[in-house]
Amino acid sequence: MRLTLKIWRQANATADGSLKTYELDGVSEDMSFLEMLDVLNEKLNTEGEDPVAFDHDCREGICGMCSLMINGEAHGPEVTTTCQLHMRSFNDGDTITIEPWRAGAFPIVKDLIVDRSAFDRIIASGGFISANTGSAPEANSVPAPRDKAMRAFNVATCIGCGACVAACPNGSASLFLGAKITHLGELPQGQPERWDRVVSMVGQHDAEGFGGCTNIGECAGACPKEIPLDVISQLNKDLRTALKHGH
Amino acid sequence: MASTGLVFIAFVLLHMYGNLHAFAGEENFNEYAEHLRTIGEPMVPYGGVLWIIRIVLIVSLVAHVWSASQLWRRSNEARRTRYAVKKNVHSSLSSRTMRWGGVTILLFLIWHLLEFTIGKVNVAGGATNNPYELLVDSFQVWWLTIIYLVAMVALGLHLHHGTWSAMQTLGFTGSPMARRRAKIAGWVVAVVIAGGFSLVPLFTLFGVITY
Ligand code: HEM
Ligand code: SF4
């Protein structure tokens, strides 16, 4: 395959960036998207140009580090992470525009790398449960209803990649927030902190400068883990209940 | 946003139903218009209930537009640099036109009130103290009918997304089934209200409603 790549190049957080065009030949359709970028970077290295900086870690769809806006879609055209996207999803001769996640709360570090610590701060503000340290408790000692456990497991698959924010026209992180609130709120272990959690996590979300949700739904379409929109309804419901009870 | 939106939905539904009295002729329509002012008498003075409704609507409108402007501002601040390429393939047109559609409705609302309530402008030069005559004279003018139809498209879009969005904001759509129902409700509300409102101008333009 022969591709034309338009890639956002930005030297550092404060520099101005721009899209730069590269021609890349000899791309196999069995390569992953990141392998294709590896090939580009080898070429740039030999030509003495600074390689394109992009984030990745596990390359198996579980860590959430790979974060690329590909032709206007977060993680590209398939329902998966960028690392699990393969070049067979593209055609010979395609032009592919690659941009970083764009959100004020995710400042660009370099090229395609953004700083997603805002998510860590949201988690730190309430995305946890209190448990005694020491030996692990017996897993079956706290019964959880099956439907609630299943819902919690499903939304616990959120890997914090930030695609929901990247895709949202409002730059809101409500899907991520809803996934965490639903995950912890459905389980017995999450009950003690449930109402304080939702208030402080929403507060942190807003303080980080993420936008407000207007239920457009681009987030759920972009999410590689198919987190459904009903977690945002759950988030709103929990927030309303918490505020009503003075949390 | 959601609670004031629901106030508007209730209002436009009743308003739309009221307009359909035009099909029953001049006497019936004017009687209805007068009745709006005499409801509750003598418990409340003439026009009292109408004024209560107006105050609720004005307060709701201020709150709605204020919240919308806050969301708009936050959204702009949350993404200062735009994407060179951005696809929106998972969302409805209505969800992406809430803001400019809302502004369109607001502008229309101002014109509409000037025409029928505050200013009573009869573009055909006829009577303005007879509600039915004012209505028929207005909608016999083709460009006024067009303005109303465009506004109804904007209203239909706004309600299509707004209805489901309000349900979601209030936390009533916690399952895929409930979400589907709320989206269907959006369609029904949009078609019934925008469609219902459009009937009177269209039937007047084509000479069915006349005097
Ligand atoms: C007057 C100018 C108006 C403006 C500028 C405006 C703007 C907006 C905006 C920006 C939203 C937020 C989008 C969202 O949350 O989904 C919204 C929501 C909504 N609007 Fe309006 N709107 C206006 C008038 C109206 C009117 C006249 C109605 C009713 C007929 C209405 C009904 C709704 C509803 C039901 C919602 C959904 C509430 C929610 O999302 O929780 N709006 N509007
Ligand atoms: S909700 Fe989905 S898109 Fe958002 S951070 Fe979690 S996995 Fe990524």
Ligand code: FES
């Ligand atoms: S690199 Fe870990 S999810 Fe893509």
